[in-house]
Amino acid sequence: MSKLFLVPTPIGNLEDITLRAIRVLKEVDFILAEDTRTSGKLLKHFEIATQMHSHHMHNEHKSVEGVVKRIKNGETCALISDAGTPAISDPGFLLTRACVQHTIEVDCLPGATAFVPALVNSGLPNDKFVFEGFLPVKKGRQTRLLLLAQETRTMIFYESPHKLVKTLGHFAEYFGEERQVSVSRELTKMFEETKRGNIKEVLSYYKNKPPKGEIVVIVEGKK
Known part of the structure; x- marks a missing residue:
């Protein structure tokens, strides 16, 4: 089922990621990351090979439409920030709002928030x-x-x-x-x-x- 997952990532200690977060990041079709270099280290540590794309405050206005289109076409997406829960003083609100407006299911996982x-x-x-x-x-x-x-x-x-x-x-x-x-x-x-x-x-x-x-x-x- 096409869906947007908002996935919290550790704010420091890598042990704070949840088992569910690791599973979702492995299963989705693609991941949106605030900084692909930072998130790349996290994904490598947990052996997550999912395709990753950049999604940050400087490009999110332009990328939202394309992401929504991909999800509506049947793909699943996970949004992560450098640390903590997406949209809490990090990118995430614009994409979440767009998905809600297009009746796309949004699932925010519980997890680390500073x-x-x-x-x-x-x-x-x-x-x-x-x-x-x-x-x-x-x-x-x-x-x-x-x-x-x-x-x-x-x-x-x-x-x-x-x-x-x-x-x-x-x-x-x-x-x-x-x-x-x-x-x-x-x-x-x-x-x-x-x-x-x-x-x-x-x-x-x-x-x-x-x-x-x-x-x-x-x-x-x-x-």
């Missing part, structure tokens, strides 16, 4: 939370921070290592230095680290110890 372990091990309330992903780089950043300063739910952000100190500084400015925060980096990898405390403390820590790797920031909501 913000879930970061949220759960933060020690901050996780009964209600809001996922913000990456903040606007310039335009709209101040407006967004002013709005989020009033947010009462726990907030989740993604950030790059070279921008973390700047972003924590903005959090101190807009949320207050005493707001609790948890910064997780390199989740599931050898040098995994989670630093907890108020924004002032965590900001001081990373000013003296520049961070490396993928980063998830969990911020306490307004009390």
Whole structure:
């Protein structure tokens, strides 16, 4: 049956891939990958020989139509990102929407997503939370921070290592230095680290110890 599978891949530790994910990647007609070089290493490790094509933020607008046509003609497709679940701050939404619009079945497998372990091990309330992903780089950043300063739910952000100190500084400015925060980096990898405390403390820590790797920031909501 023609179908689109959204397949999560490990965010670091290769053991975090599911048996179902490996089976689907072996059985589909073709795989769409954010970076074929990165995904090629994963596929080689699990002896997956399925044909792979590039599908990333710079070409997804052009490639969606062709992919939909192939699926409607009877092929099955798996979409993967470099790490984690497709469409969570990675390409995937446009293709999923197009498939839904063309009544193509979409099946998203459960699996690795960076913000879930970061949220759960933060020690901050996780009964209600809001996922913000990456903040606007310039335009709209101040407006967004002013709005989020009033947010009462726990907030989740993604950030790059070279921008973390700047972003924590903005959090101190807009949320207050005493707001609790948890910064997780390199989740599931050898040098995994989670630093907890108020924004002032965590900001001081990373000013003296520049961070490396993928980063998830969990911020306490307004009390």
